[in-house]
Amino acid sequence: MARKALFITFEGPEGAGKSTQIKLLKEYLESQGRKVLVTREPGGTPLAENFRNIVKHYQGEEPLYPPTELLLFEAARTQHVNYVIAPALQNNIIVLCDRFIDSTEAYQGAGRAQNMDFLRQLNGYAIGEWVPDLTLLIDLPVEVGLQRAAARVAHIVDHNDRLEAEKIDFHQRVRAAYLAIARREPQRVRVLDGSLDIEALFNAVKQQVDDALSEL
Ligand code: Z5A
Numbered sequence: 001m002a003r004k005a006l007f008i009t010f011e012g013p014e015g016a017g018k019s020t021q022i023k024l025l026k027e028y029l030e031s032q033g034r035k036v037l038v039t040r041e042p043g044g045t046p047l048a049e050n051f052r053n054i055v056k057h058y059q060g061e062e063p064l065y066p067p068t069e070l071l072l073f074e075a076a077r078t079q080h081v082n083y084v085i086a087p088a089l090q091n092n093i094i095v096l097c098d099r100f101i102d103s104t105e106a107y108q109g110a111g112r113a114q115n116m117d118f119l120r121q122l123n124g125y126a127i128g129e130w131v132p133d134l135t136l137l138i139d140l141p142v143e144v145g146l147q148r149a150a151a152r153v154a155h156i157v158d159h160n161d162r163l164e165a166e167k168i169d170f171h172q173r174v175r176a177a178y179l180a181i182a183r184r185e186p187q188r189v190r191v192l193d194g195s196l197d198i199e200a201l202f203n204a205v206k207q208q209v210d211d212a213l214s215e216l
Contacts, residue, residue, distance in 0.1 A: 004092040005035075006212055007085065007130065009100040012138035013175050014164060015148030016194045017201060021138065022096050024202045025209060029094055037088045040098035041076065045083045048076035056161050064162075066112040070119065073104050077126040086130055100132060102181050102189070107163060110177030111170045134212045136205060137182050140194030142171040 008025075010018040022038055029036045042052040051072045058064050077100075088095050101123040109116045149164060182189040192204045 005089050005094045006134065006209075006216065007089055007095045007097070007132045008209065008212070009097045009102070009132040009135045010138065011099060011102045011106075011135055011178060011189075012194060013140055013142055013145040013171060013178070015145035016138035016140045017148075017198065018098050018138055020198055021136070021202060021205050022098055024198075025096060025205055028206060029209075035091075035093040036096060037084070037093050038096045038098075039080070039084055041080060041100055041103065042073055043076065044080040044085075044097070048079040051076035051079075056163065058162065066108065066114055069112065070104070070108045070114050070122070073108065074122045074126045077101070077104075077123075081127050081130050089130070097132075100135070101127060102135060102137070102178060105181060106174040106177040110173040111163075111166065132188060134208065135185075135189040136208060137178055137189050137191045138194040138201070139175070139179065139191050142168060142175055144195065146171065 010022055012018055026036045026038050041048075042055055043049040054064070055069055055072050055076075085095055085097065104119060104123055105116070108114045109119045146164075146168070179191070182191045190208050192201060192208070194201065196204070
């Protein structure tokens with residue numbers, strides 16, 4: 001069935017401000033009388049949230065191998081797309097998703113050096129026709145994002161996050177991969193300056209979303 005509403009994803013390094021902007025955008029769109037669903041990856045369904053817990057917090061003796069991690073992200077995504085995202089879009093509900101396919105390319109492809117062609121095929125297999133209409137990539141120097149995330153992590157006590165614990169060059173590769181996706185798909189992926197203050201960044205978000213809505 002053809003979709004009736006916008007599917008918008010937010011991407012970027014840690015601490016870029018995705019959650020903050022998603023919350024503001026939800027309020028803005030709802031104030032216009034639109035229906036909005038906020039969701040996230042990995043996760044977004046009860047089963048996919050279980051996979052999230054593994055990929056973020058697993059600390060067992062048995063290694064969690066990079067291909068396993070990749071497949072868990074894709075398994076979570078298949079559940080999420082079929083159970084939550086597609087039904088919402090078919091019901092004319094705008095979907096705002098915190099991370100999606102580009103995170104896999106950036107983190108598992110560039111960060112963990114998994115085969116990029118195979119990974120893109122897996123992304124396509126997991127999402128089928130449900131490609132985002134618009135992706136807002138909030139770009140930020142890695143050090144700034146990690147400082148913000150560290151402040152938040154200390155606050156909510158999340159000391160064991162497997163991905164956040166990666167070294168700085170891992171996060172540099174993630175950032176470079178995101179910017180490469182934006183160069184490759186400039187129509188879908190719009191780069192926004194994450195070093196702007198919250199309000200200025202939100203003005204840039206609104207402009208992109210208003211433009212996309214006017215083209216529906
Ligand atoms: N991952 C993956 O590897 N492969 C995949 O396929 C997928 C995901 C889908 C999910 O982590 C992890 O999964 C992620 C990638 C991986 N791991 N890493 N690293 P998550 O969901 O727990 O966390 P996150 O997505 O990285 O989000 P975050 O760190 O919470 O950041 P955020 O949502 O972008 O930022 P925020 O919470 O809105 O803001 C962070 C702090 O900065 C907060 O204190 C704000 O008040 C402050 N902030 C926000 N905006 C601003 C501005 N503009 N200026 C100053 N300060 C600001």
